[in-house]
Amino acid sequence: MDGVVFISGPVHPVTFQLLEEAGLRTKKWKEDRRPSQEEVIENCQEACALISLVRDKLDAFFFKSCPQLRAISNYAVGFENIDLSEANRRRIPIGYTPEVLSNSTAELTIALLLACSRNILSANQAIRRGEWTHFDPMKHLGTDLSGKTLGIFGMGRIGSLVAKKARLGFDMEIIYNSRNRNEEVEDRLGAAYVSWEDLLESSDFLSAHCPITERTAGIFNKQTFQRMKSTAFFINAARGGIHVEEDLIQALNQREIAGSGLDVTNPEPMRSDNPLLSMSNVVVTPHIGSATMETRKKMGEICAHNIIQGLSGKPMIHTINPNFV
Ligand SMILES: NC(=O)C1=CN([C@@H]2O[C@H](COP(=O)(O)OP(=O)(O)OC[C@H]3O[C@@H](n4cnc5c(N)ncnc54)[C@H](OP(=O)(O)O)[C@@H]3O)[C@@H](O)[C@H]2O)C=CC1
Ligand SMILES: O=CC(=O)O
Numbered sequence: 461m462d463g464v465v466f467i468s469g470p471v472h473p474v475t476f477q478l479l480e481e482a483g484l485r486t487k488k489w490k491e492d493r494r495p496s497q498e499e500v501i502e503n504c505q506e507a508c509a510l511i512s513l514v515r516d517k518l519d520a521f522f523f524k525s526c527p528q529l530r531a532i533s534n535y536a537v538g539f540e541n542i543d544l545s546e547a548n549r550r551r552i553p554i555g556y557t558p559e560v561l562s563n564s565t566a567e568l569t570i571a572l573l574l575a576c577s578r579n580i581l582s583a584n585q586a587i588r589r590g591e592w593t594h595f596d597p598m599k600h601l602g603t604d605l606s607g608k609t610l611g612i613f614g615m616g617r618i619g620s621l622v623a624k625k626a627r628l629g630f631d632m633e634i635i636y637n638s639r640n641r642n643e644e645v646e647d648r649l650g651a652a653y654v655s656w657e658d659l660l661e662s663s664d665f666l667s668a669h670c671p672i673t674e675r676t677a678g679i680f681n682k683q684t685f686q687r688m689k690s691t692a693f694f695i696n697a698a699r700g701g702i703h704v705e706e707d708l709i710q711a712l713n714q715r716e717i718a719g720s721g722l723d724v725t726n727p728e729p730m731r732s733d734n735p736l737l738s739m740s741n742v743v744v745t746p747h748i749g750s751a752t753m754e755t756r757k758k759m760g761e762i763c764a765h766n767i768i769q770g771l772s773g774k775p776m777i778h779t780i781n782p783n784f785v
Contacts, residue, residue, distance in 0.1 A: 463508035465767055468500050468516050471535050472753075475511065475760035482768045484509075501525045509767045511535055515728075518542045523550055531770030533763040536750075537561055537617075538699065539780050540672050553784045555766025555776040559617060560758035561750035566621035568749045569697045572721030573610075573626070573665055575743040576693045578602040582740040603664075603691075605630040611663025612636040612651075613679075614670030614698065620645045622667060627651070635662060638670075660687040665695060672699035680704065685711035693719045697749045700726030709735050712742065723749050 461483040467475065468489050476486045487503065489495050495503070497517050504510055509531040512518060518532065523546045533555030534542065547554050575581055583600040586592065610626045612619045615638040626632040627649045634651035636642070637659040645651045654662065666688065670676045680694065680703035688694070694717055696703055705726055711717050719741030725734075728747055736742045750759065766776040775782065 461768065461771060463771065464506050465509045465511060466500075466503045466507040467511040468495060468503070469513040469535070471511060471763065472756040472760035474757050475535075475764045478761060478764035479767065482764075484768070484771075497522060504529060509533075509771055511763050511767065512541070514538050514541050516541055518547075520546045523547065523552070531555070531767050531776075533557075533766035533770070533776070535759055535763050538671060540699070542780070544781060548781055548783075551784055553766075553770040553776055554780045555763060555770060556778055556780055557759040557762045558778055560762060561755050562617040562621050564752045564755040565618045565697055565749035566625055568723055568745070568751075569618070569622045569667055569669075569695060570625050570629070572695050572697065572723065572743060572745070573605060573667070573693070576695070576719045576721045576741070577605055577665075579740075581743045585740075605632055605665075607631060607633070608664035609633045609635055609662055611654075611659045611666040612638075613659060613666065613668045614638055614676075615642040615645055615651070616669060618697075619667075619669035622669065623649055623651055632665075635659060657687065660684055661689070663692055664689065665693045667695040668698045668702055670698055670702065672701045676702045678702065678704050680708070682707040682710065685716050688717050690715060691718050693717065693721065695721045697721075697723040700724040700728060705736075712736075712739055719743075723747055 464485045464487055465479050466487050479486050494515050500516050501522060504526045508528060510529055512532060512534050514536045518541055520543055529552060531553055535557060537556055537558045539556050542554055579600045579602050610632045612623055615636045620642060623634045623645055627634050634649055635654045636651055637654055637656050641653050685707060708720060721743045723745045724747055736744060762777050769776045
């Protein structure tokens with residue numbers, strides 16, 4: 461197999477190793493910043509395939525500018541950065557990395573739940589300020605997860621793993637709303653399918669695990685935060701664009717909800733002077749849901765195999781447009 465694969469950002473070394481073992485040459489984006497679309501296009505000119513990140517905009521202009529690309533794999537499960545109808549029209553197979561990152565993202569979600577419920581961030585900051593001068597049994601009081609209701613919006617691969625960990629690990633009650641019912645999760649975990657309104661009104665913790673689409677963009681907004689319990693926490697490890705940031709800030713300022721744990725923001729990266737970062741009841745992580753060594757390696761393996769398969773005209777391991785084989 462011959463040809464160059466452009467890799468538009470830092471990925472696990474196994475990705476390069478597997479591509480090179482297959483005879484492909486690799487070219488990587490070396491700068492410690494996001495490449496512009498022009499730079500991705502320029503670097504793709506000599507390439508027959510691309511491994512992209514969600515930050516890369518692969519729109520109609522991109523596809524028109526890179527007509528020689530024969531296979532693409534996103535180093536992610538989300539693929540809202542890719543104009544799929546354009547890829548289909550041009551018959552370019554698009555790979556992605558579902559499943560292997562679900563557990564890491566679910567674990568990070570549980571970390572956000574615990575960080576919010578037990579004031580981990582603000583308690584740690586208090587120590588750093590020298591405020592741990594004596595044991596005070598009434599300081600940093602949080603709330604138990606056990607017995608509380610976790611509402612999940614989007615009961616797919618990640619949502620159902622979060623539900624499992626919360627139910628079996630923390631004895632939480634699970635309710636959910638999703639595009640379709642997930643009867644397997646209902647049977648296995650006793651999760652109850654509820655209306656969108658019930659999800660908002662009954663959740664003690666409301667955790668979003670849907671993709672960003674026209675229907676979900678901005679779905680958590682002023683009206684929805686107002687419907688939530690004033691003691692509830694909003695958790696988002698899906699996409700920043702599904703909540704309206706200024707409405708979230710207002711809801712937190714007006715104590716319409718109790719706090720928030722965010723792994724994703726809009727825009728990303730978040731500015732360091734963002735008001736959310738000075739709120740003691742808000743925990744923000746920089747989009748690290750799937751960021752473990754084990755998972756990044758598996759993502760790299762899948763991307764490399766996706767490209768090798770795609771260039772050979774064979775089915776990718778995981779593809780978004782399976783009809784091109
Ligand atoms: N923070 C991070 O680092 C990461 C973030 N993510 C984000 O998490 C998202 C979910 O990933 P994953 O679980 O693998 O995806 P899945 O497709 O397995 O699950 C998404 C779920 O959301 C449901 N859904 C879709 N549209 C709607 C809607 N309009 N209303 C209600 N529910 C809806 C889907 O329904 P249906 O079953 O009908 O398709 C599905 O059950 C990704 O799209 C990505 O954006 C993923 C990985 C890491
Ligand atoms: O956000 C990460 C992804 O895999 O999607």
